[in-house]
Amino acid sequence: MTKQMKTDDWLIKNAIGCWLHHFPDHPWTERYQELVKREVYLTPPKSKPRPARRRSQSRSKDATDATTGDNKVK
DSSP states (O other): OOOOOOOHHHHHHHHHHHHHHHOTTSTTHHHHHHHTTOSOOSOOOOOOOOOOOOOOOOOSHHHHHHHHTTTOOO
């Protein structure tokens, strides 16, 4: 037996083959025969998105007035 890396895809394909061996007359056999032909069963995990950054507050006069309410019309 060769030293082969047993990936998740390999294990899934092996399980499907075992199922077909033990249940050749099952109603799902045709569907499993199609599945066993695949090479990839799982999609690779997506990378985690970077964390969101807080919006920096502007030090301009307009931004300060807008947040404090000092720009009211008299």
